[in-house]
Amino acid sequence: MAAAMDASGAQEYDRMQELKAFDETKAGVKGLIDSGLQKIPKIFVRPADELEEELNHKRAQIEVPVIDMGGLDKVDQHKQIVEEVRIASETWGFFQVVNHGIPLNVLDEMLDGILKFNEQDVEEKKKYYTRDNTRRVIFNSNYDLFSSRNASWRDTLTLSFSDPHQNDSKELPALCRKSAVEYSKHVEELGNILLALLSEALGLEPEHLRNMGCAEGHRLTTHYYPECPEPELTLGTAKHSDPGFFTILLQNQINGLQIFFQNQLVDVQPIHGALVINIGDLLQVQIHA
Template identity: 45%
Template sequence: MAAVVDCDQREKELKEFDESKAGVKGLADAGVTKLPSMFVHPPENLLNSSFPQDDEQYQKFRNLQLPVIDLSGFDNFERRKVIITDINKAAESWGFFQLVNHGIPLGLMEGIQKSIRGFHELPQKEKVKWYSSDFTQKVRFFSNFNLKVSTPAAWRDTLSCKVLEDPESFEAIPQVCRREVSEYIKHIDGVQEKLSELFSEALGLSSDYLASIGCFKSRSLECHYHPICPEPHLTMGGVKHSDLPFLTLLLQDGVGGLQVLHQNVWIDVPPMKGALIANIGDMMQVITNGKFKSVEHRVLMKPTVEPRISIACFLNTDDLQKSYGPIKELISENNPPIYSEVKFEEQIKKLYNL
């Protein structure tokens, strides 16, 4: 009987939370001191490893650090070879790396973080006009992309800005952060152009190969806000998942909490001032026939006096109906295809349980 009561209680919480259109920030503003049950995660989901923490293998992997790749000297032939080698190793073994000297000014990175915080801390009556559960909206504010599917829920609100190659999309972005988003995306374009060439060459292909098949042609942002949490040890800022697009470029603030699953151990990704975090997505794993890995990651909540801000830029195809499969140049008798062709739109529908 208790399980039925718990289920009913959760449904009631979900309904009230969604109808409030205030997100997690609304709960924080209301001064909650105890987490609603919909945000409480099973203790086993919060573990750091499948190994006991006193296990020698756990200690060995726990001290590992994410690779750092320096893009300085990108145009120098010898330096470029070193960068390509580093990307190859990181994409094959980790699926993640920190990116420094990428060309985006630190002031611009800090400016967009400040402006995104500004949006999320607007009065609820001002934010509500962007609140929507319709994932096809170009700009929307929401908390957890599908509450009924993704329970237990994450302690997080999101401003999503899609299809940023379309000028009309910028006009729909809230005024409080529109200019900063626009400037940030202009600089992201320079980074993606470099990475498109470097990833192509790392695969042994011509430098324009990935650009020619439209892998990084579309850009969208998900701007996350994690308010101060009353019981951070019971919840998560982002549940375990891998990213669907070809590549994600993530900007995180100094609060931290991001972890990457490596060798069955959750590895912390400490904030690095001025760095971007690049991670391989599911679609990249498909077209490279598993050579480059899309790995799971999550965000743990920390006791903090500041909210956490992170901004994920997803690089993807602009043709949702185009089929992508393992690149033919990478396939051989010794390396047969292990994935079927997929359309990005079909993968989105699966993700949203439509």
């Protein structure tokens, strides 16, 4: 379909055509960088009012709570950890956990596997490129590419562990298969521990949230943020909240994650070996009920 013309005869921007053209490459944002581009496509440029709003936000020099889970099996420390989880969940909706039981090498190998997947030959990645959300393995750029106000500068690989019958790991990409399976096992265990702590923080029995079905499967959603030639014009992830119960987030050691707290932006400083816990919308309702 031909692009429309304005009164001066200049061709108007055809956003849908550009979105489709980008999606059809199946190469993601990494493909744009590999092509040698120097200016980001307009679909990634954030609106001027959004840029201005971000620049006007205050930056808070405070730190997200860090909770040490090392003494969880001791009665007194267990009570203290539950209380810290309650306060952090109510006040921040975010906290970091250390001494959580997942070996450091498992975390590092997970990050390395995802990096290798994204930086391999594009033809291999294209085998997994899809917008079919029923697939166990989904690789694409921006799940909401055709509905969001502007695209984010990232590529995403999602691996589903939601179906207990999905035991065949051969479906997973070879470069991150072993690390993803191992990480998933540990994260599931930690997720159950956190559900028990959150249940207790709500004044309920430890198994309450699990009995509600909160532990039924999970997805690993991994993001890759290639170098951007015009970083002042776009974001890797736009402002949002997570809709579920909670997210366990593994950061690399590059500072970039921010949360919105008391009308201020707060940097979530990377701690090697720590995991970030983000209380989702559904659990926030329970906490504040």
